[in-house]
Amino acid sequence: MAIDRDTIEHSAHLARIDISSWSDAELASLTEKLQRVVGYVEQLSQIDTEGVPPSIHPVEIGERLREDLAVATPGRDAILRNAPSHDGETFLVPQVVGGD
Amino acid sequence: MVTEARGVRALRDQIRAGGRSASDVAEEALERAESLASLNIFASLDSAQVRARAAAADAAIADGSAGPLAGVPIAIKDNICTTGETTTCASRILGGFESIYDAFVVERLRDAGAVLFGKTNMDEFAMGSSGEKSALGVTANPAAPGYVPGGSSSGSAAVVAADIVPGALGSDTGGSVRQPAAFCGVVGMKPTWGRVSRRGLIAYGSSLDQIGPLTHNVEDAALLYSVIAGHDPGDATSARRPVEAPLLRGADAAVGLRVGLPREYAGAGVDPAVSGALQTMARRLEAAGAQIVDVSLPHTEACVATYYIIATAEASSNLARFDGVRYGRRTEHAGDIDAIYARSRSEGFGDEVIRRILLGTFVLSSGYYDAYYEKAQRVRTLIRRDFDAAFEQCDVMLSPTSPTPPWRTGERGDDPLAMYLADIYTVSANLSGVPAISIPLGHSEALPIAAQLMAPQFAEARLFEAAHACEALR
Numbered sequence: 181m182a183i184d185r186d187t188i189e190h191s192a193h194l195a196r197i198d199i200s201s202w203s204d205a206e207l208a209s210l211t212e213k214l215q216r217v218v219g220y221v222e223q224l225s226q227i228d229t230e231g232v233p234p235s236i237h238p239v240e241i242g243e244r245l246r247e248d249l250a251v252a253t254p255g256r257d258a259i260l261r262n263a264p265s266h267d268g269e270t271f272l273v274p275q276v277v278g279g280d
Numbered sequence: 281m282v283t284e285a286r287g288v289r290a291l292r293d294q295i296r297a298g299g300r301s302a303s304d305v306a307e308e309a310l311e312r313a314e315s316l317a318s319l320n321i322f323a324s325l326d327s328a329q330v331r332a333r334a335a336a337a338d339a340a341i342a343d344g345s346a347g348p349l350a351g352v353p354i355a356i357k358d359n360i361c362t363t364g365e366t367t368t369c370a371s372r373i374l375g376g377f378e379s380i381y382d383a384f385v386v387e388r389l390r391d392a393g394a395v396l397f398g399k400t401n402m403d404e405f406a407m408g409s410s411g412e413k414s415a416l417g418v419t420a421n422p423a424a425p426g427y428v429p430g431g432s433s434s435g436s437a438a439v440v441a442a443d444i445v446p447g448a449l450g451s452d453t454g455g456s457v458r459q460p461a462a463f464c465g466v467v468g469m470k471p472t473w474g475r476v477s478r479r480g481l482i483a484y485g486s487s488l489d490q491i492g493p494l495t496h497n498v499e500d501a502a503l504l505y506s507v508i509a510g511h512d513p514g515d516a517t518s519a520r521r522p523v524e525a526p527l528l529r530g531a532d533a534a535v536g537l538r539v540g541l542p543r544e545y546a547g548a549g550v551d552p553a554v555s556g557a558l559q560t561m562a563r564r565l566e567a568a569g570a571q572i573v574d575v576s577l578p579h580t581e582a583c584v585a586t587y588y589i590i591a592t593a594e595a596s597s598n599l600a601r602f603d604g605v606r607y608g609r610r611t612e613h614a615g616d617i618d619a620i621y622a623r624s625r626s627e628g629f630g631d632e633v634i635r636r637i638l639l640g641t642f643v644l645s646s647g648y649y650d651a652y653y654e655k656a657q658r659v660r661t662l663i664r665r666d667f668d669a670a671f672e673q674c675d676v677m678l679s680p681t682s683p684t685p686p687w688r689t690g691e692r693g694d695d696p697l698a699m700y701l702a703d704i705y706t707v708s709a710n711l712s713g714v715p716a717i718s719i720p721l722g723h724s725e726a727l728p729i730a731a732q733l734m735a736p737q738f739a740e741a742r743l744f745e746a747a748h749a750c751e752a753l754r
Binding site: 181182183187188190191192194195196197198199201205210213214216217218220221222223224225227229232233235236237238241244246252258259261262263264265268271274276 | 359363374377378381382472473487488499513517519529532548579581583584585586588596600603604605606608609610615616617618619620621623625626629634635637638640641642645648651652654655656657658659660661662664694695696700710711712713714737
């Protein structure tokens with residue numbers, strides 16, 4: 181799998197990382213580094229995993245249910261304290277739907 | 281032995297016996313931290329809070345309610361949440377962030393009477409093997425000036441090595457406790473996945489992450505482990521098994537112990553000083569009554585590739601929460617919501633974090649998921665089976681922690697692959713979930729070298745006992 185600029189731009193879009201201000205040289209360097217890593221990890225394709233189930237976790241933990249109990253949580257004021265923008269009740273962001 | 285005079289237990293006993301007050305200990309540690317500020321060990325250190333906690337510990341000792349760590353200063357990696365001070369993961373995107381709850385391990389430390397002593401520097405979001413990938417700058421290696429301290433728990437290893445505090449907590453996703461411990465000449469231990477609650481640990485790779493202790497010696501690591509291990513209903517992956525106390529008895533534990541030497545771990549890339557020290561340790565274990573067993577982990581070569589697919593995939597998902605809306609940094613250069621997300625993230629994350637998010641996004645993206653991510657999960661099953669088979673033939677496995685001693689700061693610069701390959705002997709314990717510990721073996725040309733022991737899942741007691749034997753025999 182060749183990693184090219186389109187792959188990088190597509191992944192950056194999916195990951196919501198703005199790379200529009202990166203210079204061609206920076207993008208080329210990133211592409212080259214990721215290409216080397218992807219080239220390295222492709223060795224896994226040589227391993228026969230026919231019939232081998234995937235591991236989601238390293239330890240079998242089974243299904244976990246807890247009792248449905250009400251517990252105290254830190255509360256809205258505490259949660260909003262770390263928000264870059266809020267009005268005391270909600271997180272604030274620019275208008276998302278509608279508008280001019 | 282010098283380690284006894286400065287360890288967690290030694291200090292605890294001294295304070296408890298009235299030899300020193302917790303406040304005196306804290307004051308000395310603050311002075312030492314100040315005089316060693318150039319090592320860049322701390323992400324933050326609030327001396328007023330340290331003094332208040334030490335005074336509270338002294339009060340608890342006076343009224344007889346002191347816990348098992350009363351008055352002992354313990355430093356915490358900056359990706360473990362603590363109320364009342366910042367938790368930043370050494371990242372710009374979390375600059376100034378104050379958690380609204382304590383991590384489970386921090387609750388446990390506070391309950392045990394420990395004096396929380398600052399937040400330690402680290403590779404940003406725990407992504408790095410050298411301590412160089414921090415938005416706060418590199419931490420110096422107190423045991424080897426001019427060399428990297430290892431990573432990602434760089435500050436937690438250095439703070440112990442520099443004798444500022446006798447113990448620290450780090451997090452280990454692919455070796456991030458054990459490798460810096462090896463590079464700084466201290467003990468570092470990663471528990472079985474699920475043994476220590478991850479509630480309040482800012483996630484990197486959730487199926488790999490574990491919190492573990494860094495200390496001067498094995499006994500202290502076991503003591504800190506005993507405080508933080510155990511079930512937490514607040515972490516759905518936390519194990520419900522009882523935590524067994526190890527019976528530390530030095531070299532006696534070697535009698536009848538089957539010590540596996542994975543033949544694939546004696547590869548060509550191992551520094552001769554490291555392999556020589558390991559062979560010496562194996563001979564001493566054998567002389568003390570252990571049986572040395574040749575074991576095989578056939579998928580060793582695939583471990584680093586498997587690890588970097590799974591870790592980055594999980595990271596790309598976990599780090600999606602840093603969006604400039606609910607906490608953390610928001611860009612000042614965006615008009616609409618999409619631009620807020622994308623600009624806040626590109627301005628807030630460092631290069632290595634961006635690389636890993638992009639790689640993780642790629643391996644999870646439509647058209648590539650099966651070939652990369654799911655393939656890696658299947659290989660992970662094979663790696664787990666390798667460990668199951670090997671542990672039928674031995675009780676513990678002995679290997680290098682790192683193939684080499686620490687390298688010079690800047691030497692591996694910006695070559696991610698070279699950096700990733702340094703993790704070759706540590707990532708397998710995270711992939712298979714088994715507990716592992718790194719213990720110092722000595723020095724090669726003044727650079728610390730170390731051995732790693734691994735044990736079956738939930739056999740931490742056996743792991744500590746075997747490590748204690750190695751410590752006695754080195």
